[in-house]
Amino acid sequence: MLEIRNLHANVDGREILKGLDLTLPTGEVHAIMGPNGSGKSTLAYVLAGKDDYEVTEGSVTWNGVDLLALDPTGRAVAGVFLAFQYPMEIPGVATMTFLRSSVNAVRKARGQEELSTPDFLRVLKEKAKDLNIDVEMLRRPLNVGFSGGEKKRNEILQMTLLEPSLCVLDETDSGLDIDALRVVADGVNALRSPERSMLVITHYQRLLDYIVPDRVHVLSDGRVARSGGPELAMELEKSGYAEFGGEATAA
């Protein structure tokens, strides 16, 4: 269970999260929605442990573990995975090499045996196929020259390989056409399990047609302003974020 209590966080000295409370039970999928600037991405980065995101108050525990006490590597090992809105490019490093380094680093830290190259390749090919990822893409340098869809599918591939228990998806739908969105959503849905929790951050309701959440939380000015069932997303689709400090246009 993820428990966020009274979380305050600054970016460049400016307070973005202002006392956020959230409970995400194990096995559930919650959506985080909200207007631009409400703190959605900040929450994602704070959970993953990015340097410039300074937590000034509050607590975050994952299955009783104090996440804020861990460095980003430690959080990944503890089962936290952030699917980036803008995945980074690393020139010269083959995607496959990166994936294998990452998988084996995490496995080792979790006390599991590292995968041999043939074993890894077998797993990789299988998972890649599910996400409609061409093996050729995995030979290219990590995210370099990838299309928006390729980058996002690559994120979900990493999520699949690393077997996290807490998945945070930061606007994974942005920049995706409807076909790519479906592939990504299928990938995410395949990972839903009673042992795994997911936080799906999105600006638009569209994604939630494919990944149906157990709960929806609307952020406004760094706090959860409203929570509800999936119907809340539908309501926002019609009314927009006007009441949450966003523009009145429908999403």
Next chain:
Amino acid sequence: MPAVQDTVERVKEIDVDQYKYGFVTEIESVTAPKGLNEDIVRFISAKKDEPQWLLDWRLEAFKRWLTMQEPEWANVHYPKIDFQDLYYYSAPKSTEGPKSLDEVDPELLETYKKLGIPLREQEVLAGVQGAPKVAVDAVFDSVSVVTTFKEELAKAGVIFCSISEAVKNHPELVKKYLGSVVPSTDNFYATLNSAVFSDGSFVYVPEGVHCPMELSTYFRINAEQTGQFERTLIIADKGAYVSYLEGCTAPMRDENQLHAAVVELVALEDAEIKYSTVQNWYPGDKNGKGGIFNFVTKRGDCRGDRSKISWTQVETGSAITWKYPSCILRGDGSRGEFYSIAISNGYQQIDSGTKMIHLGKNTSSRIISKGIAAGHSNNTYRGLVSAHRRAANARNFTVCDSLLIGDKCGAHTVPYIEAKNASATFEHEATTSKISDDQLFYCLSRGLSEEEAVALIVNGFVRDVLQHLPMEFMAETQKLISISLEGSVG
């Protein structure tokens, strides 16, 4: 990526002060008295039982050296070297080469083991059945003590031996080519080397012969305060091909150690020489104390038409590196290549690059240089590309990339371009970048440690050059790169 995993374990085992290869082998040495004068030059020559012509050559170089000044144009700073406070000759006790590995000093074999003399080479040294064919001419403190596969090479007509042996057995070749690429008057350190060179490798590949194996030399500086003056001479006759690997490590030492080697390559018509170096000498401790001074002159002469010389270097060690493996593109249609990875960390100073001197028509050259600076280090690329007035259609392509890690290091690029022929086409691209915090965070969030993340990103950065290393060097080099960058983040 097992290389990275392995690296992290290794890195954990050492802290900055514990240089991985910092140990001393106790083998009795025969050492000349400290200091340098005509008698020492005579002593060295006599020790090696050299002919008069070579002694004369040395003495002439020595006289010349006395009139020369140390070069000061490089972007490196160090206390003045007292050349009278160094030893100029030291040889392991046994002067007779062993007939088999059983006769090799066990201490020496142990040293190789500690060095992790890697992979295939150790098998070769151990005489393992079916070991791959990599000939190792191990230079241990100045005198070759182990030479393997000489016979098989001989079958192909390839001569691979120490310079001293070559002087005895192939004097006509040595006389013809020694100093023909790097004259004994060339520069302060090359001239010093000419006077006092101890030993090194000699390779001659006869006309039309494709050398059947990679030739490899490992050597390390061993006896305390002994300057190491290697002399290497490689000749590929018409249509011949040879690939030569040089890798080295050195024990830990407080005193600065001088290393002033000379490497000469000669490629005749249609010949090709590929020369690869992995240099991992002691870089000094975390305060910049100690470490090797590496002042090397390496030059290849594409003497024949359509000949080709390719330098690949991985420079990770030494306190100071002053090194410009160069190509003289004399033959028409000849080609020169320089691929370099230069990594500086701690207080290391590197001033390295190349010279591509286009003399013949339709000559081409290619330079890919990757400099990585971390810690408080300074990393300078200095490269000359020139076209003589008769070098019609000379072409050069240069890529010079620098990567900075942290904010206390420096990367500098000093290109010199001189085209005296209007038909020359010279291209130069240069970039400087930093490992971004976002890239690092991305890797960390995937469970990699900072060390692993930096190693991965840097290995990606140098990939273009890594690809030019012989296979057996690639994996080793990736590890070495990771080890070299230890402590560069955080």
